[in-house]
Amino acid sequence: MIDENLINKIGEYSKKPSLFDKGYGSIWTEEYIAKQMLQAHLNPNFDGASRRILIIDETVGFLAKNVLKENSMILDLGCGPGLYAERLCKRGHKVTGIDFSRNTINYAKKSAEKQGLNIEYECINLFELNYFEKYDVVMQVYGEINTFSDIERDKLFDIVKNALKPNGLFIFDVSTPILRRKCGLRKNWYVSESGFWRGKPHIVLEEGFEYDDDIWLDQYIVADNNGVQVYRNWFHDYTIEKIRRIVQSCGLNIINVMGSLSGEALKEDSEWIAVIAQK
Ligand SMILES: C[S@@+](CC[C@H](N)C(=O)[O-])C[C@H]1O[C@@H](n2cnc3c(N)ncnc32)[C@H](O)[C@@H]1O
Structure with a gap:
């Protein structure tokens, strides 16, 4: 029946x-689904909740060589299980990872502890953050900004701007309609x-x-x-014109745009736009 x-x-x-x-x-915080999400993050060969390990290695390598100053204070918003945080910490940066998935943060904390990495992790909704001029760099990787409404996105930019020291960098990527x-x-x-x-x-x-x-x-x-x-x-997908307008209206200056955070050039048919903006 x-x-x-x-x-x-x-x-x-x-x-x-x-x-x-x-x-x-909620796909990120409901207990059973969060466990499946963690498996997706940790699958090294699949662009699921995180990108493939090869791409993550290339991204961290590119940023370390071309964008980050030595021993930077970095805030990773929506850090997942710490795939970027761990690599950045191993290169000498001081990283704080924020994520509202308890399961993911627990994994990240244990993984850092096992490797003797001094990474600060906090399980909190990033919209509740109120850091002030504490970080050289804030990053948000893998299109989380695409999932926010315009109001949430503008709030996020305010939070980021407050958290950055003067001249600090906001590094993020967004998907395009392509x-x-x-x-x-x-x-x-x-x-x-x-x-x-x-x-x-x-x-x-x-x-x-x-x-x-x-x-x-x-x-x-x-x-x-x-x-x-x-x-x-x-x-919410973004064109280059739209993301430029939004970043500038939020009071940050764009200093570089690329087709990916591993340094590919931006093309007309790029699926991603990677942005480095400065306070
Ligand atoms: C697409 S995943 C990317 C994870 C990580 N940046 C990476 O690329 O490996 C998005 C992450 O953001 C987290 N997240 C989404 N919205 C959030 C919020 N409002 N506050 C804190 N974390 C959030 C999710 O739990 C998830 O771990």
């Missing part, structure tokens, strides 16, 4: 949501005994929605014997 409540909920969640409505579940065109809109469903979303039998209904201004939503409706939950991944 079909549960009427279930059908009603799925019907309700299937309607196109209003812009940046977050839904009800990446989204390549990925396309989701429209899929499947049944699983156990998988990314649940460790027990469940069904997943995936759907993509498109909005004005290069904003997109990947939505996942997940149903199991406990009920239905909806997860939403929002993406």
